[in-house]
Amino acid sequence: MAPILEIQNLYKNYGSLEILKDINVSIDSGDFLVLVGPSGCGKSTLLNCIAGLEPISGGKLSIGGQDMTNVSPKDRNIAMVFQSYALYPTMSVAKNITFGMKVRGVDQSTQEAKLAQVAQQLQIEPLLGRRPGQLSGGQRQRVAMGRALVRDPKLFLFDEPLSNLDAKLRVEMRTEIKALHQNLAASMVYVTHDQIEAMTLATKIVVMKGGEIQQIGTSAEIYNRPANLFVADFMGSPAMNLIPAKARSNDDGTYIEILRKDGEPIVLTDQVNRDLPSDVIHGVKHKTLDRRAASPLHRVTCSSR
Amino acid sequence: MADLVISPARGQSQAVRLLLRWSLYAALGFFVVIYLMPLFVMVTTSLKSLEEIRTGDLVALPREVTFDAWLTAWSGACTGIKCEGVQPYFWNSVLIAVPGVAISTLIGAINGYVVAQWRFRGANIIFALMLFGCFIPFQVVLLPMARVLGIMGIAGTIQGLIFVHVVYGLGFTTLFFRNYYVTIPVELTKAAKVDGAGFFRIFWSIFLPLSLPIIVVTVIWQFTQIWNDFLFGVSFSQAGTQPVTVALNNIVNSTTGVKEYNVDMAAAIIAAFPTLLVYVVAGKYFIRGLTAGSVKG
Amino acid sequence: MTKWLEDHLPKLMLAPSFVAVLVFVYGFIAWTAWVSLTRSRLLPKYEIEGLIQYERLFASPRWDTALNNLYIFGTLFIVIAMALGLLMAILLDQNIRTEGAIRTIYLYPMALSMIVTGTAWKWILNPGLGLEAMVKGWGFERFSFDWIVDPDMAIYTVVIAALWQSSGFVMALFLAGLRSVDGEIIKAAQVDGIPTWRIYTAIIIPSMAPIFLSAFIVLAHLAIKSFDLVIALTGGGPGFATDLPATYMYAMAFSRGDIGQAASSAMVMMAVVFAIVVPYLYSELRPQKDG
Incomplete structure (x- = not known):
């Protein structure tokens, strides 16, 4: 039809x-x-x-x-x-x-x-x-x-x-x-x-x-x-948290590192199965945060620019 | 509206307050007398005999009321060679004003509707050009217009004067309707388009029924303008087609015979009567037209 | 075809008016401008000869009087009409019970033809039978008020009649302006204990600047176009003492048969109006910044 x-x-x-x-x-x-x-x-x-x-x-x-x-x-x-x-x-x-x-x-x-x-x-x-x-x-x-x-x-x-x-x-x-x-x-x-x-x-x-x-x-x-940062930011209430981060690679794959002003960077344990530039934005939805768990259950990562 | 009243500073006595209030009314009353005086003089003079005018007082009431001057003014006063009073010229003015007002209002309504609701590229420039036409001193078009009326074969005719008044009234009538229709959401036109209505259907079924106030304002404005016109009337008319303002001026300035001031005044009141009547009956709309014509609406 | 007609109908409806304005306003202005540059007399000629008509115009004592009169008349008329209008508006703004009736009386002359106004005032100012005679009749034998027949003073009678005709209109404009001032600002000032006259001079009148401008434009426009009033009141006399550019133009065009002079004087009038109105229209039509 x-x-x-x-x-x-x-x-x-x-x-x-x-x-x-x-x-x-x-x-x-x-x-x-x-x-x-x-x-x-x-x-x-x-x-x-x-x-x-x-x-x-x-x-x-x-x-x-x-x-x-x-x-x-x-x-x-x-x-x-x-x-x-x-x-x-x-x-x-x-x-x-x-x-x-x-x-x-x-x-x-x-x-x-x-x-x-x-x-x-x-x-x-x-x-x-x-x-x-x-x-x-x-x-x-x-x-x-x-x-x-x-x-x-x-x-x-x-x-x-x-x-x-x-x-x-x-x-x-x-x-x-x-x-x-x-x-x-x-x-x-x-x-x-x-x-x-x-x-x-x-x-x-x-x-x-x-x-x-x-x-x-x-x-x-x-x-x-969301296909890009704009959609990620515009849709959803409250909006997704967008955090600047670094993508690092080692032998096991790519992982995300969130830098902090003071203290060690937070390293996310989940591996990402695709190539990323080194500067990325890490998006976290509030719904996916579980107070009992230390790390987000679900996340979306967007390449920056 | 601000509730603001001139009042003496706190602590002043009741007497001072009362005095101020009275002087306020005295001032207002003074102006009222000034504004009414000419009309009063016109009416009383028109009711006096020439003899009483020569011997009496300008503002005195007539000792003996006579309507002779009115009769002469209406049907016997001389405008140059002819002595038929203002009557034929009064009807000329009616014959000019009625179609002139109707045509210019109708065209203005359609123009305003187009400019406000069917915006297309260039519409605003066209509107600005038309608006500017309202402000030109008409002296600048007198000469070519006299020739063009001749070429069109309507020089010195009632039709010629109607034509001139319509052409130079368009700017204002378009302005009035445009400013009125611009306050009506364009969505209304869009909804009607989706409903299947076309240009004229939308105008007829939706905009015209909304337009009564602005039609009244425009009709009054145009009527006052055309009725009171002198420049076009004196420039583009000939012996039989002059409007009443021209006839009045001719009566007052005719050099033949005795000066009959009572007849002059009666003729002036007759010439002023239609617009005065409109003002008294629909003053609110008259004022709205005046202010809309000067400040943008 | 129907679709084309449907799409273009609005333009087609506006087109006749647009063409009319192009021809009868702009075309005619162009024609007058052209003829003002020729040696046209009784009949228009179309060979451009330069500025001779303007040279003749500004060498003419009658035009000189007309311009001078316009200056005197225009200035006095505009300034006094604005002052009177504002005064009457403020007086009327004091919770007057009979405001409606008084307003009606102040404004009715605006409904009259200038010819009627001129006729009435011509009679009132008539020295032998009018005001002067009346005051003399009251026993003031030495009283004299014969401006209308005095070449030096006649132009002021035009001012008087014009003021009577138009100042009520200025009052209406100003009254509307006074009423449009935000009431809360005034209440705030009253709470602050600011005296009423200060509220007028410091808050209300300054906020009415656009209305002053509008009133000025309308009055200036009226002054430049003034024709009928002079014709009816003084006929331009005594002599040419009350000639204005508009009456000069008319005399040249229709009684003296001097088209070149008529055209050039009309163009000067046009230029004066242009200088006043164009900046105003431009500012009005420009897309508004905040409201």
């Missing part, structure tokens, strides 16, 4: 400024892809490119096996939930949800049936007559989800949808989005700067920085085997 979303060698420039460099990602039907990275890493721009809201400067993009590189947003068979929810302020909740169908000329009875179904699914029936201005943050969030759900798209796009909610509501909505994903078996692309959100929701994570992909993998892969 063709991947539901396939991005090949995507570039995005504003004038001479490169925002996205050589992006290659693909996801299968039912995947929950999370784009995560610090602000300004290009993750939202990438999402806008997928939606067709930003033209791309180079590369190819296909959704559901169809080339969508130059197709307008309305013909991409997508739905999107925005950070500010972007509800139409002068329309009632019901009109907000049915606006897309109305524009597309869907007949009245289908509109009503779908509205009823979505409203029931999200438990927003009592809100249908209200204006967005009369809703709380959480309610707006639900309406925005409803507007996306009612489209029944091939691909859902989420642009930091939970960042405007308070902490408690955020956890609730996270669970709900997760459940929604499982119930609908829908494909989703989700942008966030919150790595906990990324870890808990994703079936596949893309870590980005400076417009480039740093690593693609499952939560476990990213967590346990």
Whole structure:
């Protein structure tokens, strides 16, 4: 089966400024892809490119096996939930949800049936007559989800949808989005700067920085085997401890030595089975530290630079 | 809002406090009198007979109220050779202002919508160029405009004046709408695009319903500008197409016959009436337009 | 094709206005600039002859009067309007119960046409029947207030009428400015026991610098463009005593049939506006540093 979303060698420039460099990602039907990275890493721009809201400067993009590189947003068979929810302020909740169908000329009875179904699914029936201005943050969030759900798209796009909610509501909505994903078996692309959100929701994570992909993998892969220092430092809470160290070799193999200001260097007993430069960064996850044991149970070592 | 009141230092007596308060009101009242005086003089003079004006006091109330001057001003006063009062010119102004306001507001709304919500490369430069157009002294375009209106075949016509007012009103109407629409998150447009709506659908269904306040501000601003215009009116009109401001000036400065100050005043009030009415009815929006037109919004 | 149209529709919608501005603002300025360098009289000529029109302009006593008047009128108008506006704004900022009504009265002249304002003041300042006659009628036989017919003083009557028309607007600008000052700073100062007048001079007024600038720009702009008020109030007279560059330009263009002079005087006006407005627009349009 063709991947539901396939991005090949995507570039995005504003004038001479490169925002996205050589992006290659693909996801299968039912995947929950999370784009995560610090602000300004290009993750939202990438999402806008997928939606067709930003033209791309180079590369190819296909959704559901169809080339969508130059197709307008309305013909991409997508739905999107925005950070500010972007509800139409002068329309009632019901009109907000049915606006897309109305524009597309869907007949009245289908509109009503779908509205009823979505409203029931999200438990927003009592809100249908209200204006967005009369809703709380959480309610707006639900309406925005409803507007996306009612489209029944091939691909859902989420642009930091939970960042405007308070902490408690955020956890609730996270669970709900997760459940929604499982119930609908829908494909989703989700942008966030919150790595906990990324870890808990994703079936596949893309870590980005400076417009480039740093690593693609499952939560476990990213967590346990970060591809570089940036990923190691950015993902995981609390962050991994990163300690400068020396790699030394003897006849038995390579081992790691942590220098100390005063006293003998700490020599780690585990051998490393690959070649390392002499200057390395030794990463230790707090979870892997066992108070009973003198040495870490598990560790990741990254080559420096 | 700061709750700040000029008050004497602590320890001063109630009497001093009261005195200060009274002088404050006296000062404010003094300015009120100054500002109202010309309007008062205009109204009273227009209700007096010429005889009473010659013998009486500027600020005295009319001994005998007569509406003769109003009648003359409306339909009999001489603007040069013709003596039809300001009536035909009043309607000229209406014929110029109504389409002029409607067209420039509509175009400004679309322009503002494009500049604020459909940003493309160069849009800001275009906006800056248009904005600068608001500030030029119009003397610099009078000569070529007179020729171009001639070439277009609309020199000296009402259409010609509408055209001029639309062209030179665009900068401000675009500015008003742009500054209003720029406060609306671009995500709204994006959401509507994903929903399948196009350029006009988004404008019509989402932005226009949001725009009532700024439409009112723009309409009032443009109406005041066009109604009160004199420079374009006197430069680009001919005998039958002059706006009311030009007619008023002609009546006041006509050298034929006796000077009828009461008629001048009545004509001035008639010419001022529409904009004064707008100000009284929708002063809040008028002020908002003034401040938005001078400080950036 | 539809996709192309869809992508370019916003640009297409803006294009007519853009073209109109290019032609009717920038094109026309260029035309006027060009003609100002020719020997055009009744009809425009297009052979460039250099700066002769500007030489004629600055040799003309009438233009000299106009520039001098602009200087007197502009300075007095701007300075007094700002002072009056600020004074009225501060007075109105003292929890006045009838503030709304008073504000409405201070501002209504702004809704009037300059022609109406000029007509009204022309009548009031009429020495035979207006203010002067009124005060004389009260028994002050020696009272004299005939500035409007006095070539040396007539320009000041223009200042008076212009102030009446516009100072309320400056008041509104300043009042908005006073109200936008952070209330907590003022409360902090009050807690510190700083007297009210010091709060105004040391905290509030300095923080309103951008508003002073805006008011200055608007007033300067009004002053340079002033045309209708002079026409209605004095007609540029007595003689040419109250001519301003705008009335000079108009006279040259439409009654004297001297297009070259009209064009060169318009360009000088343009240059003055340019010198004031461009730095302002530049600073306003520049991407804002923190807010």
